[in-house]
Amino acid sequence: MNFLENIILKLGAVDRRVIFVLIGLAVLVPLLTPISLPVRETPTTVKFYDGIENIPKNSKVLVSFDYGPSTRPEIHPMNVGVLRHMLRNGHQIYISCLWPDGIYMALDALEEISNDEDPDNESSFDIKEYEDYILLGYRPGAEAVIKGLASDLRKVYTVDSKGRFIDEIEMMDGINNLNDFAYIYSGSAGYPGTFEWVKYGGDPTGVPMSSGTTSVQVNEVIPYVQTGQLIGLLAGMPGAAEYEKLINSPGIAIQGMAAQSFAHIVIVLFIIFGNLAFFIKQRRDRKY
Amino acid sequence: MSFSAILGAWIAAFLTLGIFSYLYRDNPFYKIAEHVFVGISAAYVAAISFWTQIYPNLFGRLFPKDGPLAFTGLEFDFNHEFNILYLFPLLLGVMMLISVFQQFNWMARWGIAYTVAIAAGLKAFGYLNSNVLNQVSASAVDLFSGSLPFFYNETTPYSGDTVFNNIVLVVGTLSALMYFYFSKEQTGNFGRFTRLGIYFLMVSFGASFGFAVMGRISLLVGRFNDLIEYSSSDYNYATFSVLLFIIVTLGIWSFQNPEQKGN
Numbered sequence: 001m002n003f004l005e006n007i008i009l010k011l012g013a014v015d016r017r018v019i020f021v022l023i024g025l026a027v028l029v030p031l032l033t034p035i036s037l038p039v040r041e042t043p044t045t046v047k048f049y050d051g052i053e054n055i056p057k058n059s060k061v062l063v064s065f066d067y068g069p070s071t072r073p074e075i076h077p078m079n080v081g082v083l084r085h086m087l088r089n090g091h092q093i094y095i096s097c098l099w100p101d102g103i104y105m106a107l108d109a110l111e112e113i114s115n116d117e118d119p120d121n122e123s124s125f126d127i128k129e130y131e132d133y134i135l136l137g138y139r140p141g142a143e144a145v146i147k148g149l150a151s152d153l154r155k156v157y158t159v160d161s162k163g164r165f166i167d168e169i170e171m172m173d174g175i176n177n178l179n180d181f182a183y184i185y186s187g188s189a190g191y192p193g194t195f196e197w198v199k200y201g202g203d204p205t206g207v208p209m210s211s212g213t214t215s216v217q218v219n220e221v222i223p224y225v226q227t228g229q230l231i232g233l234l235a236g237m238p239g240a241a242e243y244e245k246l247i248n249s250p251g252i253a254i255q256g257m258a259a260q261s262f263a264h265i266v267i268v269l270f271i272i273f274g275n276l277a278f279f280i281k282q283r284r285d286r287k288y
Numbered sequence: 289m290s291f292s293a294i295l296g297a298w299i300a301a302f303l304t305l306g307i308f309s310y311l312y313r314d315n316p317f318y319k320i321a322e323h324v325f326v327g328i329s330a331a332y333v334a335a336i337s338f339w340t341q342i343y344p345n346l347f348g349r350l351f352p353k354d355g356p357l358a359f360t361g362l363e364f365d366f367n368h369e370f371n372i373l374y375l376f377p378l379l380l381g382v383m384m385l386i387s388v389f390q391q392f393n394w395m396a397r398w399g400i401a402y403t404v405a406i407a408a409g410l411k412a413f414g415y416l417n418s419n420v421l422n423q424v425s426a427s428a429v430d431l432f433s434g435s436l437p438f439f440y441n442e443t444t445p446y447s448g449d450t451v452f453n454n455i456v457l458v459v460g461t462l463s464a465l466m467y468f469y470f471s472k473e474q475t476g477n478f479g480r481f482t483r484l485g486i487y488f489l490m491v492s493f494g495a496s497f498g499f500a501v502m503g504r505i506s507l508l509v510g511r512f513n514d515l516i517e518y519s520s521s522d523y524n525y526a527t528f529s530v531l532l533f534i535i536v537t538l539g540i541w542s543f544q545n546p547e548q549k550g551n
Contacts, residue, residue, distance in 0.1 A: 020311045027508050031516060073510020074503060100336045140337045143410055158344055158366050165367050199414030203422070215503035219496045227426035229418065236499065237506035256509040263505045 005280050011270075012277020019270055026266045030258035037258050044225055045242040048232025051210050052082070052183070058090040059182035060175065064197065065095060065102035065109075067189035071214050072105060077240040077253035078212035079187040080109045085247050087113070087125045087132065092171065094181065096157075097138040098145060098192040103161055106135055130171050137161030142192035146200040150178045177205075184209035194221050198229050212239065289522045297523040301530045304511050309534055313547060317534055342381075349374045427461050429454040460488040 041049075055061065063082060067075040086093055097103050110133065115124035127133060136157045139145045148156040153176055157166050166172050174180060184207050188194040194211040202209035208231055213221050215236030224230040234243055237260060240253035306321035348366030351357050355370040380399040387396035430436055431454050438451045463485030466478070474482045519527035 017311060023505075023508075027505065028512055031509065031512055071507070073513070074506045100333050138336060138340055140333075140341050143414070144406075147410065158348065158368065167367060196414075199418040200410075203414075203418045215499040215506065216496075218499045219492065223423060223426075224418075227422050229422060236502055237509070238502070252513065256506065256513070259509050259512070260502065260505050263508070264501070267501060 008273055008276045009280055011273040012281075019266075022266050023263055026262040027259040030262050031255070034255060035258040037261055039238075039241050039245050039254060039257060041242045041246060042235070042239070044222070044233045044235060045239050045246065046232070047225070048210050048212075048234055048239075049085075049243065049246045051208065051231030052085050052089070052185075055086075055089065055091065055183045055208075059092070060094065060180065061086055061091045061183040061185065062094045062096060062178070062181045064098060064184070064186040064188075065106045066098045066186050066193040066197075067105060067214075068099050068101035069105075071189035073252075073256070074214045074237050074240065075187045075189055075212060076105060076109065077237070077251050078234045078243060079105070080112050080251065081240065081243045081247055081249060082185055082187070082212070083109055083113050084125075084249055087127065088247075091182075092131075093133040094136060094175065095133060096136045096145075096149070098142060098196070099189070100138050100140070103135065103138050110135075130169055134169065134171050135161040136166075143196040143200050146192075146196055150201060150205055153177050153180075178207055179205050181207055183207065185211065187212045188217070189214050190217065193217075194224075194230075198224050203229060212243075294523055294526070297518040298526045298530065301515060301518045301526040302534075304515060305527075305530055305534050308511075309538060312538065315538060315541060317538070346374055346378060350378065427457060429457060431455060431458065459484070464488045 063079070063086070065079060083093065095106050097106060110127065113124050114127050125132070129135070137160060139148075139156055141148070145156055154166055159165055160169065178184065178201055184197060184201055186194050186197045186209070188197070188211055194213050194217065197209060197211065201207070209229075210231045210233065211221065212234035213236070215238075218233070218235040221230070221233060222235075225233050234240055237253050237256055241257045244251050244254050303321045303324065306317040309315055310318040343364065344366045347362070347364045348368045349371045351360070351362040351364050352368045352370050353363050353365040355363070357370070380402055383395035384399040387393040430449075431451060436449060436451050436454070440450060463481050465485070467474075467482040467485035467489065469482075472478060515527045517523070519525060
């Protein structure tokens with residue numbers, strides 16, 4: 001027993017750099033030798049999927065890219081999935097960005113789903129700018145931008161991301177504010193993002209909306225799902241993986257889930273060892 | 289593979305591994321990556337804000353084509369009409385910039401006061417409507433009508449609208465709220481009830497921690513995916529080369545700068 005306790009004490013006091021290396025390996029090994037783990041859909045993801053599925057076909061939808069490279073691994077797979085799902089249902093997509101680098105994330109996502117290189121790929125599309133989608137671009141101002149879009153989109157966006165006048169783009173005919181969209185989606189990594197879209201976009205206009213967020217935000221955003229202010233939610237990388245499964249388009253999120261699971265096991269083990277070591281040490285200190 | 293793509297991969301691999309090197313200890317590679325990140329982020333946001341907002345939306349409205357200020361020689365054609373009201377944001381912006389000179393730093397207060405007032409007004413309604421009223425009305429749930437199943441069943445696969453969940457919601461909300469009621473001593477039955485509130489809060493904090501860990505691991509997965517991609521021959525083995533360079537240089541540097549105890 002004493003021997004076991006000594007081992008636990010040693011594990012509890014292990015150098016932090018050893019833990020970093022172990023977590024690194026727990027993530028790296030499953031990525032190098034892909035392991036397939038089952039992905040089970042959670043209710044919020046199913047609700048999210050149903051929400052998009054229920055938009056009348058060939059509608060006009062607003063998709064906001066509110067993240068940058070730092071949170072790309074979590075949000076990007078969701079947004080790629082959402083674009084695929086919406087294009088499959090024949091929607092016209094209007095892309096806005098509340099984050100400066102969101103525009104590059106949007107360009108990457110559009111390139112990823114375009115079938116320029118592989119026309120036979122079922123997960124890609126023959127998309128045409130100004131017919132299937134329009135990239136409105138980034139505007140600074142956070143909630144002020146959303147408020148502007150809710151009242152008069154053409155005051156916020158006079159030109160699109162390529163500098164073309166909005167008034168001269170056919171796809172923009174009949175689009176004057178958020179009420180002209182059938183659905184709003186925000187792929188959000190923080191401020192400005194989901195919270196601002198709910199407060200100044202979805203709630204005041206009544207346009208149905210949903211969101212994909214980083215894991216860190218999930219606990220704060222989830223009440224909006226329960227109240228119906230958001231129609232479902234994609235919660236971090238697991239949410240993206242579940243959604244990829246639902247739309248039958250496996251991607252990078254599903255691949256990352258094995259690494260995610262192994263890393264969690266390592267972290268949980270160290271939390272257990274750390275706590276056991278703490279209690280053993282406390283007991284021994286009391287004894288002597 | 290184009291030269292720019294290979295160069296980009298080498299820079300990305302260097303900056304990623306430079307940031308990771310902090311896990312060993314604070315070192316020059318980490319400092320380089322950190323400073324490059326901060327500098328580029330600030331410059332990028334400044335440039336993009338100017339070209340996407342100030343240039344078309346401010347200058348475009350103050351100096352439109354054939355506008356009254358065309359005689360100045362400044363003309364920006366963005367299909368806008370002249371609007372004199374846009375002089376005010378220009379003036380407030382200039383006043384904020386002039387405040388770098390100490391004798392004029394009072395000027396920044398006007399711009400700050402305007403921004404704070406606008407933000408407060410804008411946020412007050414949003415918070416009240418979305419975070420207070422909607423949440424309060426959603427916590428008024430059905431407990432006793434008998435129309436809901438007690439637990440999940442086939443008819444309510446994921447709606448969450450069951451009597452049991454509603455009881456948890458009501459008890460959790462009330463007990464957690466009462467924990468922050470400090471006008472009555474938290475003893476006896478009231479104390480036990482508020483203690484239940486602490487447990488609900490602890491469960492919530494635990495869930496937040498779990499999600500935070502999950503988020504960080506997701507980001508690590510993303511960086512590793514990129515590093516694996518850059519380690520291929522297409523990118524001239526960028527990851528391996530940079531990793532070797534950083535390890536060797538850090539090794540030499542560590543011998544020359546041994547870690548002090550307590551660092």
